Amino acid sequence: MEHLLTLLVFSLLHINGHVCMDIIGGNEAVPHSRPYMALLISKGECGGALIKPNWILTAAHCNVENTSYAILGAHRQRDTQEQQKLRIKRGIKHPCYEKDLRINDLQLLELEKPAKLNKIVALLQLPKREENITAGKICSAAGWGQTSLKRRTLSDVLQEVNLAIVDNKVCKKVYSKVNQPIINSMMCAGAPNKKQKADTCAGDSGGPLICDGKYAGLVSFGPIDCGNPNFPGVYT
DSSP: OHHHHHHHHHHHTTOOOOOOOOOBSOEEOOTTSSTTEEEEESSSEEEEEEEETTEEEEOTTSOOOTTOEEEESOSBSSOOTTOEEEEEEEEEEOTTOBTTTTBSOOEEEEESSOOOOSSSOOOOOOOSSOOOOOTTOEEEEEESSOSOSSOOSOOSBOEEEEEEEEOHHHHHHHHGGGTOOOOTTOEEEEOSSTTSOOBOOTTOTTOEEEETTEEEEEEEEOOSSTTOTTSOEEEO
């Protein structure tokens, strides 16, 4: 059954074929407005989305070890009575994940026990079919990553940011300058206008990108200087 789930998830996300991320230029999210968000604690921190009571989808470059755990129902990072803290039993990386090229940056995490679904812990539905997201579409991402390049500490509260989809041809040209391939299973997004800095960055990897209320991708990588208007963030 687990193999069927793995194949189903990776096929539904249309997989053909690291720099961790955080929120730059965003705002504090309305508490528990994104009940599917998972905060992953391991050697570093990552984000993720609860897609089944005992499965989280995140980025393959997020490291999982014996002591790793997920926090569900969180708004603030610090413990509250509302949060569910569940140990991560194991991680299953995409079978065609290529670390150096950052291709197929997907990973399923199995929780030690199923989460209890309620008003603040809910599932994010996987897309039922492939949909092309047009350039200029405003989408959103969220996470607990750092909010400033000057201050390396992570955010205590969940932050969210609006991002505009960038045409893949444009993104390919930009990233060719640093020899990073941008393939069809990747999408790029940056600040909606040139006057602002808006991006994901260290600490947000694996968090979902939401377009028109639907799960469209997840945070993969970007430039070292998050918010650089010349390099949009890249999403699987």
